[in-house]
Amino acid sequence: MSDSEDETRDKLLKIVILGDGASGKTAMATRLVHDAFGKQYKQTVGLDFFLKRITLSGNLNVTLQVWDIGGQTLGGPMLDKYIYGSHGVLLVYDITNHQSFENLDDWYTAVQKVAADSERRPTVALVGNKIDMEHLRDVKADRPLRFCQENGLAHYCTSAKTGESVCIVWRVGLCCATDTF
Numbered sequence: 437m438s439d440s441e442d443e444t445r446d447k448l449l450k451i452v453i454l455g456d457g458a459s460g461k462t463a464m465a466t467r468l469v470h471d472a473f474g475k476q477y478k479q480t481v482g483l484d485f486f487l488k489r490i491t492l493s494g495n496l497n498v499t500l501q502v503w504d505i506g507g508q509t510l511g512g513p514m515l516d517k518y519i520y521g522s523h524g525v526l527l528v529y530d531i532t533n534h535q536s537f538e539n540l541d542d543w544y545t546a547v548q549k550v551a552a553d554s555e556r557r558p559t560v561a562l563v564g565n566k567i568d569m570e571h572l573r574d575v576k577a578d579r580p581l582r583f584c585q586e587n588g589l590a591h592y593c594t595s596a597k598t599g600e601s602v603c604i605v606w607r608v609g610l611c612c613a614t615d616t617f
């Protein structure tokens with residue numbers, strides 16, 4: 437076997453997307469995997485899965501297994517199990533819906549609870565979605581920044597509709613990959 441074949445590695449990364457209903461989690465996953473956007477809102481019941489395969493330099497094949505968790509699962513019995521074992525977590529809020537930002541406290545608490553009982557702490561990032569509707573912004577820009585500073589999290593803004601910055605999911609995945617290898 438040649439050196440290059442010898443060095444080829446495959447890795448599965450579990451990325452969990454959390455946040456209130458209608459914040460755009462499914463739309464983000466759909467944009468990432470299918471580069472498409474649907475206007476119609478269809479509530480995710482329980483969870484849904486998406487797969488994205490990427491090859492990194494150094495013969496590193498990474499499969500992102502994206503867990504799109506329905507917003508109604510907050511406070512339910514299955515949420516801990518969905519989060520468990522994740523390498524990366526995206527906490528999504530809708531910049532036009534203040535309550536979706538306020539509720540991130542509860543989503544983050546759920547992540548911390550699972551992380552405290554796990555060997556691995558996932559990389560967590562905050563994502564403000566729907567920035568194509570900046571004119572309807574209902575979350576003051578300094579609030580998420582403060583939340584991220586206080587908790588040591590990265591913050592990103594995306595539009596699943598236009599595709600702007602949705603590759604953040606990749607970045608979190610890659611960051612996890614770097615940590616894990």
Ligand SMILES: Nc1nc2c(ncn2[C@@H]2O[C@H](COP(=O)(O)OP(=O)(O)OP(=O)(O)O)[C@@H](O)[C@H]2O)c(=O)[nH]1
Pocket residue numbers: 455456457458459460461462463464474475476477478479480481505506507508565566567568569594595596597598
């Ligand atoms: N304008 C705009 N609309 C968006 C964007 N992302 C999602 N939407 C719309 O917002 C609605 C909800 O999006 P979903 O992706 O289904 O939301 P979700 O967070 O998965 O919702 P649950 O399944 O209830 O947890 C849909 O009508 C989407 O078309 C965005 O970036 N911009």
